[in-house]
Amino acid sequence: MTTPFIRNHQYNLIKKLVGQLQHACTTIADRKVIEAVRQGTLMKISEAFPEATEQQRQMLESVSAMQRTEQFQAYLHELEAYVESFSQVTDQQMKKLYPKVKKLKAPDLAAIDRRRMTYLGWTDIASNRMYLVSELDGKLVGVEGRFTPTNKKSVCFLCNRHEEVALFTAVTKSKPANAPADYYKxxxxYICASSEACNSNITDTAALERFVRDVVGEDRS
Structure with missing residues:
Protein backbone atom coordinates (compact mmCIF):
# COMPACT_ATOMS: atom_id res chain seq x y z
CA MET A 1 0.00 0.00 0.00
CA THR A 2 1.44 3.33 -1.06
CA THR A 3 1.49 6.33 1.26
CA PRO A 4 -0.70 9.41 0.68
CA PHE A 5 0.60 11.41 -2.29
CA ILE A 6 -2.40 13.35 -3.61
CA ARG A 7 -2.92 16.93 -2.47
CA ASN A 8 -6.38 18.41 -2.10
CA HIS A 9 -6.22 20.53 -5.27
CA GLN A 10 -4.97 17.52 -7.25
CA TYR A 11 -7.86 15.40 -6.02
CA ASN A 12 -10.26 18.17 -7.01
CA LEU A 13 -8.70 18.20 -10.48
CA ILE A 14 -9.07 14.42 -10.79
CA LYS A 15 -12.74 14.66 -9.73
CA LYS A 16 -13.35 17.33 -12.36
CA LEU A 17 -11.65 15.36 -15.13
CA VAL A 18 -13.31 12.08 -14.17
CA GLY A 19 -16.69 13.81 -14.11
CA GLN A 20 -16.13 15.02 -17.67
CA LEU A 21 -15.06 11.56 -18.80
CA GLN A 22 -18.01 9.92 -17.09
CA HIS A 23 -20.37 12.39 -18.76
CA ALA A 24 -18.82 11.60 -22.15
CA CYS A 25 -19.14 7.87 -21.62
CA THR A 26 -22.81 8.10 -20.68
CA THR A 27 -24.01 10.71 -23.19
CA ILE A 28 -21.86 10.43 -26.33
CA ALA A 29 -22.26 7.64 -28.88
CA ASP A 30 -19.20 8.41 -30.98
CA ARG A 31 -16.39 6.19 -29.64
CA LYS A 32 -13.71 8.39 -31.18
CA VAL A 33 -14.94 11.38 -29.21
CA ILE A 34 -15.00 9.35 -26.00
CA GLU A 35 -11.47 8.10 -26.67
CA ALA A 36 -10.28 11.67 -27.23
CA VAL A 37 -11.77 12.73 -23.88
CA ARG A 38 -10.21 9.67 -22.23
CA GLN A 39 -6.75 10.43 -23.60
CA GLY A 40 -7.08 14.08 -22.55
CA THR A 41 -8.03 12.97 -19.04
CA LEU A 42 -5.02 10.69 -18.76
CA MET A 43 -2.66 13.37 -20.07
CA LYS A 44 -3.87 16.02 -17.61
CA ILE A 45 -3.73 13.63 -14.66
CA SER A 46 -0.21 12.59 -15.65
CA GLU A 47 0.90 16.23 -15.94
CA ALA A 48 -0.41 16.90 -12.43
CA PHE A 49 1.83 14.15 -10.99
CA PRO A 50 5.24 14.49 -12.68
CA GLU A 51 7.03 12.76 -9.77
CA ALA A 52 4.62 9.84 -9.33
CA THR A 53 6.11 6.40 -8.77
CA GLU A 54 5.25 3.51 -11.07
CA GLN A 55 2.76 2.17 -8.51
CA GLN A 56 1.12 5.57 -8.17
CA ARG A 57 0.96 6.01 -11.94
CA GLN A 58 -0.73 2.66 -12.39
CA MET A 59 -3.30 3.58 -9.75
CA LEU A 60 -4.04 6.95 -11.35
CA GLU A 61 -4.14 5.60 -14.91
CA SER A 62 -6.51 2.74 -14.04
CA VAL A 63 -9.32 5.14 -15.00
CA SER A 64 -8.41 4.48 -18.64
CA ALA A 65 -10.33 1.19 -18.71
CA MET A 66 -13.49 2.48 -17.01
CA GLN A 67 -16.84 2.93 -18.71
CA ARG A 68 -19.63 2.83 -16.13
CA THR A 69 -20.67 5.34 -13.48
CA GLU A 70 -20.08 2.91 -10.61
CA GLN A 71 -16.53 2.30 -11.82
CA PHE A 72 -15.70 6.00 -11.79
CA GLN A 73 -17.23 6.41 -8.34
CA ALA A 74 -15.22 3.47 -6.99
CA TYR A 75 -12.05 4.94 -8.52
CA LEU A 76 -12.56 8.29 -6.77
CA HIS A 77 -13.43 6.55 -3.51
CA GLU A 78 -10.22 4.51 -3.67
CA LEU A 79 -8.09 7.61 -4.31
CA GLU A 80 -9.55 9.35 -1.26
CA ALA A 81 -7.39 7.14 0.95
CA TYR A 82 -4.28 8.63 -0.65
CA VAL A 83 -5.08 12.31 -0.12
CA GLU A 84 -2.45 14.07 1.99
CA SER A 85 -3.46 16.17 4.98
CA PHE A 86 -2.61 19.86 5.17
CA SER A 87 0.09 20.53 7.75
CA GLN A 88 -0.99 20.46 11.39
CA VAL A 89 -1.26 24.02 12.68
CA THR A 90 -0.88 24.46 16.43
CA ASP A 91 -2.01 27.41 18.53
CA GLN A 92 1.63 28.31 19.11
CA GLN A 93 2.34 28.32 15.37
CA MET A 94 -0.70 30.48 14.82
CA LYS A 95 0.66 33.09 17.22
CA LYS A 96 3.97 33.12 15.33
CA LEU A 97 2.21 33.51 11.99
CA TYR A 98 0.29 36.55 13.21
CA PRO A 99 2.50 38.14 15.92
CA LYS A 100 0.86 41.56 15.66
CA VAL A 101 -2.67 40.24 16.21
CA LYS A 102 -3.20 40.33 19.96
CA LYS A 103 -6.64 38.73 20.05
CA LEU A 104 -6.57 36.26 17.20
CA LYS A 105 -9.86 34.43 16.83
CA ALA A 106 -8.68 31.23 15.17
CA PRO A 107 -11.06 28.47 14.10
CA ASP A 108 -11.35 25.15 15.91
CA LEU A 109 -8.38 23.46 14.26
CA ALA A 110 -9.27 20.03 15.64
CA ALA A 111 -12.66 20.10 13.90
CA ILE A 112 -11.24 20.73 10.42
CA ASP A 113 -10.67 17.91 7.93
CA ARG A 114 -7.15 18.78 6.83
CA ARG A 115 -7.34 16.45 3.84
CA ARG A 116 -9.85 18.84 2.31
CA MET A 117 -7.56 21.85 2.62
CA THR A 118 -5.22 23.53 0.17
CA TYR A 119 -5.11 26.48 2.52
CA LEU A 120 -6.62 27.38 5.88
CA GLY A 121 -8.80 30.44 5.67
CA TRP A 122 -11.24 32.11 8.03
CA THR A 123 -12.75 35.51 8.72
CA ASP A 124 -13.28 37.64 11.78
CA ILE A 125 -16.53 39.38 10.94
CA ALA A 126 -16.27 41.75 13.91
CA SER A 127 -13.08 43.30 12.54
CA ASN A 128 -13.68 42.59 8.82
CA ARG A 129 -10.37 40.71 8.64
CA MET A 130 -9.51 37.56 6.76
CA TYR A 131 -6.67 35.21 7.67
CA LEU A 132 -5.09 32.77 5.27
CA VAL A 133 -2.48 30.12 6.09
CA SER A 134 -0.77 28.33 3.22
CA GLU A 135 2.23 26.12 2.65
CA LEU A 136 4.99 27.83 0.70
CA ASP A 137 8.34 26.17 0.00
CA GLY A 138 7.67 23.65 2.76
CA LYS A 139 6.82 26.29 5.38
CA LEU A 140 3.59 27.67 6.78
CA VAL A 141 2.97 31.29 5.84
CA GLY A 142 0.24 33.54 7.21
CA VAL A 143 -1.43 36.37 5.30
CA GLU A 144 -3.82 38.84 6.88
CA GLY A 145 -6.03 41.36 5.13
CA ARG A 146 -9.29 43.25 4.94
CA PHE A 147 -12.37 41.21 4.09
CA THR A 148 -15.10 43.17 2.30
CA PRO A 149 -18.26 41.18 1.43
CA THR A 150 -19.78 41.97 -1.98
CA ASN A 151 -23.03 40.00 -1.65
CA LYS A 152 -22.67 38.91 -5.26
CA LYS A 153 -21.22 36.11 -7.30
CA SER A 154 -18.09 36.44 -9.37
CA VAL A 155 -14.97 34.48 -10.28
CA CYS A 156 -12.64 33.67 -7.37
CA PHE A 157 -9.01 34.40 -8.16
CA LEU A 158 -7.88 31.25 -6.35
CA CYS A 159 -10.23 28.52 -7.55
CA ASN A 160 -11.42 30.25 -10.75
CA ARG A 161 -15.02 29.26 -10.05
CA HIS A 162 -18.15 31.39 -10.01
CA GLU A 163 -19.06 31.70 -6.33
CA GLU A 164 -20.19 34.30 -3.82
CA VAL A 165 -17.09 36.39 -3.31
CA ALA A 166 -15.56 39.04 -1.08
CA LEU A 167 -12.75 41.47 -1.75
CA PHE A 168 -9.61 40.33 0.08
CA THR A 169 -7.07 43.15 0.39
CA ALA A 170 -3.65 42.63 1.94
CA VAL A 171 -0.72 45.02 2.33
CA THR A 172 2.43 43.77 0.62
CA LYS A 173 5.73 43.75 2.47
CA SER A 174 7.60 44.08 -0.80
CA LYS A 175 9.11 47.49 -1.47
CA PRO A 176 10.83 48.80 -4.59
CA ALA A 177 14.38 50.06 -4.35
CA ASN A 178 14.70 53.53 -2.81
CA ALA A 179 11.08 53.47 -1.60
CA PRO A 180 10.28 55.96 1.18
CA ALA A 181 9.78 54.68 4.72
CA ASP A 182 6.02 55.23 4.52
CA TYR A 183 5.65 53.27 1.25
CA TYR A 184 2.34 51.44 1.16
CA LYS A 185 0.84 49.10 -1.41
CA TYR A 190 -11.97 38.64 -5.24
CA ILE A 191 -11.96 35.42 -3.24
CA CYS A 192 -14.67 32.94 -2.27
CA ALA A 193 -16.57 34.20 0.75
CA SER A 194 -16.48 30.59 1.97
CA SER A 195 -12.99 29.12 2.33
CA GLU A 196 -14.59 25.68 2.53
CA ALA A 197 -16.19 26.14 -0.89
CA CYS A 198 -12.92 27.47 -2.30
CA ASN A 199 -10.98 24.49 -0.98
CA SER A 200 -13.48 22.12 -2.58
CA ASN A 201 -13.12 23.90 -5.94
CA ILE A 202 -9.43 24.72 -6.27
CA THR A 203 -7.52 22.60 -8.82
CA ASP A 204 -4.28 24.59 -9.12
CA THR A 205 -2.14 26.42 -6.57
CA ALA A 206 -0.31 28.82 -8.91
CA ALA A 207 -2.55 31.83 -8.12
CA LEU A 208 -2.39 31.14 -4.37
CA GLU A 209 1.40 30.87 -4.36
CA ARG A 210 1.78 33.99 -6.49
CA PHE A 211 -0.49 36.00 -4.19
CA VAL A 212 1.28 34.85 -1.02
CA ARG A 213 4.70 35.61 -2.47
CA ASP A 214 3.53 39.07 -3.54
CA VAL A 215 2.24 39.83 -0.05
CA VAL A 216 5.18 38.48 1.93
CA GLY A 217 7.62 40.10 -0.47
CA GLU A 218 9.44 37.03 -1.77
CA ASP A 219 11.17 37.01 -5.14
CA ARG A 220 9.43 34.63 -7.54
CA SER A 221 12.36 34.35 -9.93
Whole structure:
Protein backbone atom coordinates (compact mmCIF):
# COMPACT_ATOMS: atom_id res chain seq x y z
CA MET A 1 0.00 0.00 0.00
CA THR A 2 1.44 3.33 -1.06
CA THR A 3 1.49 6.33 1.26
CA PRO A 4 -0.70 9.41 0.68
CA PHE A 5 0.60 11.41 -2.29
CA ILE A 6 -2.40 13.35 -3.61
CA ARG A 7 -2.92 16.93 -2.47
CA ASN A 8 -6.38 18.41 -2.10
CA HIS A 9 -6.22 20.53 -5.27
CA GLN A 10 -4.97 17.52 -7.25
CA TYR A 11 -7.86 15.40 -6.02
CA ASN A 12 -10.26 18.17 -7.01
CA LEU A 13 -8.70 18.20 -10.48
CA ILE A 14 -9.07 14.42 -10.79
CA LYS A 15 -12.74 14.66 -9.73
CA LYS A 16 -13.35 17.33 -12.36
CA LEU A 17 -11.65 15.36 -15.13
CA VAL A 18 -13.31 12.08 -14.17
CA GLY A 19 -16.69 13.81 -14.11
CA GLN A 20 -16.13 15.02 -17.67
CA LEU A 21 -15.06 11.56 -18.80
CA GLN A 22 -18.01 9.92 -17.09
CA HIS A 23 -20.37 12.39 -18.76
CA ALA A 24 -18.82 11.60 -22.15
CA CYS A 25 -19.14 7.87 -21.62
CA THR A 26 -22.81 8.10 -20.68
CA THR A 27 -24.01 10.71 -23.19
CA ILE A 28 -21.86 10.43 -26.33
CA ALA A 29 -22.26 7.64 -28.88
CA ASP A 30 -19.20 8.41 -30.98
CA ARG A 31 -16.39 6.19 -29.64
CA LYS A 32 -13.71 8.39 -31.18
CA VAL A 33 -14.94 11.38 -29.21
CA ILE A 34 -15.00 9.35 -26.00
CA GLU A 35 -11.47 8.10 -26.67
CA ALA A 36 -10.28 11.67 -27.23
CA VAL A 37 -11.77 12.73 -23.88
CA ARG A 38 -10.21 9.67 -22.23
CA GLN A 39 -6.75 10.43 -23.60
CA GLY A 40 -7.08 14.08 -22.55
CA THR A 41 -8.03 12.97 -19.04
CA LEU A 42 -5.02 10.69 -18.76
CA MET A 43 -2.66 13.37 -20.07
CA LYS A 44 -3.87 16.02 -17.61
CA ILE A 45 -3.73 13.63 -14.66
CA SER A 46 -0.21 12.59 -15.65
CA GLU A 47 0.90 16.23 -15.94
CA ALA A 48 -0.41 16.90 -12.43
CA PHE A 49 1.83 14.15 -10.99
CA PRO A 50 5.24 14.49 -12.68
CA GLU A 51 7.03 12.76 -9.77
CA ALA A 52 4.62 9.84 -9.33
CA THR A 53 6.11 6.40 -8.77
CA GLU A 54 5.25 3.51 -11.07
CA GLN A 55 2.76 2.17 -8.51
CA GLN A 56 1.12 5.57 -8.17
CA ARG A 57 0.96 6.01 -11.94
CA GLN A 58 -0.73 2.66 -12.39
CA MET A 59 -3.30 3.58 -9.75
CA LEU A 60 -4.04 6.95 -11.35
CA GLU A 61 -4.14 5.60 -14.91
CA SER A 62 -6.51 2.74 -14.04
CA VAL A 63 -9.32 5.14 -15.00
CA SER A 64 -8.41 4.48 -18.64
CA ALA A 65 -10.33 1.19 -18.71
CA MET A 66 -13.49 2.48 -17.01
CA GLN A 67 -16.84 2.93 -18.71
CA ARG A 68 -19.63 2.83 -16.13
CA THR A 69 -20.67 5.34 -13.48
CA GLU A 70 -20.08 2.91 -10.61
CA GLN A 71 -16.53 2.30 -11.82
CA PHE A 72 -15.70 6.00 -11.79
CA GLN A 73 -17.23 6.41 -8.34
CA ALA A 74 -15.22 3.47 -6.99
CA TYR A 75 -12.05 4.94 -8.52
CA LEU A 76 -12.56 8.29 -6.77
CA HIS A 77 -13.43 6.55 -3.51
CA GLU A 78 -10.22 4.51 -3.67
CA LEU A 79 -8.09 7.61 -4.31
CA GLU A 80 -9.55 9.35 -1.26
CA ALA A 81 -7.39 7.14 0.95
CA TYR A 82 -4.28 8.63 -0.65
CA VAL A 83 -5.08 12.31 -0.12
CA GLU A 84 -2.45 14.07 1.99
CA SER A 85 -3.46 16.17 4.98
CA PHE A 86 -2.61 19.86 5.17
CA SER A 87 0.09 20.53 7.75
CA GLN A 88 -0.99 20.46 11.39
CA VAL A 89 -1.26 24.02 12.68
CA THR A 90 -0.88 24.46 16.43
CA ASP A 91 -2.01 27.41 18.53
CA GLN A 92 1.63 28.31 19.11
CA GLN A 93 2.34 28.32 15.37
CA MET A 94 -0.70 30.48 14.82
CA LYS A 95 0.66 33.09 17.22
CA LYS A 96 3.97 33.12 15.33
CA LEU A 97 2.21 33.51 11.99
CA TYR A 98 0.29 36.55 13.21
CA PRO A 99 2.50 38.14 15.92
CA LYS A 100 0.86 41.56 15.66
CA VAL A 101 -2.67 40.24 16.21
CA LYS A 102 -3.20 40.33 19.96
CA LYS A 103 -6.64 38.73 20.05
CA LEU A 104 -6.57 36.26 17.20
CA LYS A 105 -9.86 34.43 16.83
CA ALA A 106 -8.68 31.23 15.17
CA PRO A 107 -11.06 28.47 14.10
CA ASP A 108 -11.35 25.15 15.91
CA LEU A 109 -8.38 23.46 14.26
CA ALA A 110 -9.27 20.03 15.64
CA ALA A 111 -12.66 20.10 13.90
CA ILE A 112 -11.24 20.73 10.42
CA ASP A 113 -10.67 17.91 7.93
CA ARG A 114 -7.15 18.78 6.83
CA ARG A 115 -7.34 16.45 3.84
CA ARG A 116 -9.85 18.84 2.31
CA MET A 117 -7.56 21.85 2.62
CA THR A 118 -5.22 23.53 0.17
CA TYR A 119 -5.11 26.48 2.52
CA LEU A 120 -6.62 27.38 5.88
CA GLY A 121 -8.80 30.44 5.67
CA TRP A 122 -11.24 32.11 8.03
CA THR A 123 -12.75 35.51 8.72
CA ASP A 124 -13.28 37.64 11.78
CA ILE A 125 -16.53 39.38 10.94
CA ALA A 126 -16.27 41.75 13.91
CA SER A 127 -13.08 43.30 12.54
CA ASN A 128 -13.68 42.59 8.82
CA ARG A 129 -10.37 40.71 8.64
CA MET A 130 -9.51 37.56 6.76
CA TYR A 131 -6.67 35.21 7.67
CA LEU A 132 -5.09 32.77 5.27
CA VAL A 133 -2.48 30.12 6.09
CA SER A 134 -0.77 28.33 3.22
CA GLU A 135 2.23 26.12 2.65
CA LEU A 136 4.99 27.83 0.70
CA ASP A 137 8.34 26.17 0.00
CA GLY A 138 7.67 23.65 2.76
CA LYS A 139 6.82 26.29 5.38
CA LEU A 140 3.59 27.67 6.78
CA VAL A 141 2.97 31.29 5.84
CA GLY A 142 0.24 33.54 7.21
CA VAL A 143 -1.43 36.37 5.30
CA GLU A 144 -3.82 38.84 6.88
CA GLY A 145 -6.03 41.36 5.13
CA ARG A 146 -9.29 43.25 4.94
CA PHE A 147 -12.37 41.21 4.09
CA THR A 148 -15.10 43.17 2.30
CA PRO A 149 -18.26 41.18 1.43
CA THR A 150 -19.78 41.97 -1.98
CA ASN A 151 -23.03 40.00 -1.65
CA LYS A 152 -22.67 38.91 -5.26
CA LYS A 153 -21.22 36.11 -7.30
CA SER A 154 -18.09 36.44 -9.37
CA VAL A 155 -14.97 34.48 -10.28
CA CYS A 156 -12.64 33.67 -7.37
CA PHE A 157 -9.01 34.40 -8.16
CA LEU A 158 -7.88 31.25 -6.35
CA CYS A 159 -10.23 28.52 -7.55
CA ASN A 160 -11.42 30.25 -10.75
CA ARG A 161 -15.02 29.26 -10.05
CA HIS A 162 -18.15 31.39 -10.01
CA GLU A 163 -19.06 31.70 -6.33
CA GLU A 164 -20.19 34.30 -3.82
CA VAL A 165 -17.09 36.39 -3.31
CA ALA A 166 -15.56 39.04 -1.08
CA LEU A 167 -12.75 41.47 -1.75
CA PHE A 168 -9.61 40.33 0.08
CA THR A 169 -7.07 43.15 0.39
CA ALA A 170 -3.65 42.63 1.94
CA VAL A 171 -0.72 45.02 2.33
CA THR A 172 2.43 43.77 0.62
CA LYS A 173 5.73 43.75 2.47
CA SER A 174 7.60 44.08 -0.80
CA LYS A 175 9.11 47.49 -1.47
CA PRO A 176 10.83 48.80 -4.59
CA ALA A 177 14.38 50.06 -4.35
CA ASN A 178 14.70 53.53 -2.81
CA ALA A 179 11.08 53.47 -1.60
CA PRO A 180 10.28 55.96 1.18
CA ALA A 181 9.78 54.68 4.72
CA ASP A 182 6.02 55.23 4.52
CA TYR A 183 5.65 53.27 1.25
CA TYR A 184 2.34 51.44 1.16
CA LYS A 185 0.84 49.10 -1.41
CA UNK A 186 -2.22 46.89 -1.07
CA UNK A 187 -3.09 43.90 -3.23
CA UNK A 188 -6.77 43.15 -3.68
CA UNK A 189 -8.51 40.15 -5.24
CA TYR A 190 -11.97 38.64 -5.24
CA ILE A 191 -11.96 35.42 -3.24
CA CYS A 192 -14.67 32.94 -2.27
CA ALA A 193 -16.57 34.20 0.75
CA SER A 194 -16.48 30.59 1.97
CA SER A 195 -12.99 29.12 2.33
CA GLU A 196 -14.59 25.68 2.53
CA ALA A 197 -16.19 26.14 -0.89
CA CYS A 198 -12.92 27.47 -2.30
CA ASN A 199 -10.98 24.49 -0.98
CA SER A 200 -13.48 22.12 -2.58
CA ASN A 201 -13.12 23.90 -5.94
CA ILE A 202 -9.43 24.72 -6.27
CA THR A 203 -7.52 22.60 -8.82
CA ASP A 204 -4.28 24.59 -9.12
CA THR A 205 -2.14 26.42 -6.57
CA ALA A 206 -0.31 28.82 -8.91
CA ALA A 207 -2.55 31.83 -8.12
CA LEU A 208 -2.39 31.14 -4.37
CA GLU A 209 1.40 30.87 -4.36
CA ARG A 210 1.78 33.99 -6.49
CA PHE A 211 -0.49 36.00 -4.19
CA VAL A 212 1.28 34.85 -1.02
CA ARG A 213 4.70 35.61 -2.47
CA ASP A 214 3.53 39.07 -3.54
CA VAL A 215 2.24 39.83 -0.05
CA VAL A 216 5.18 38.48 1.93
CA GLY A 217 7.62 40.10 -0.47
CA GLU A 218 9.44 37.03 -1.77
CA ASP A 219 11.17 37.01 -5.14
CA ARG A 220 9.43 34.63 -7.54
CA SER A 221 12.36 34.35 -9.93
Missing amino acids: AIGN
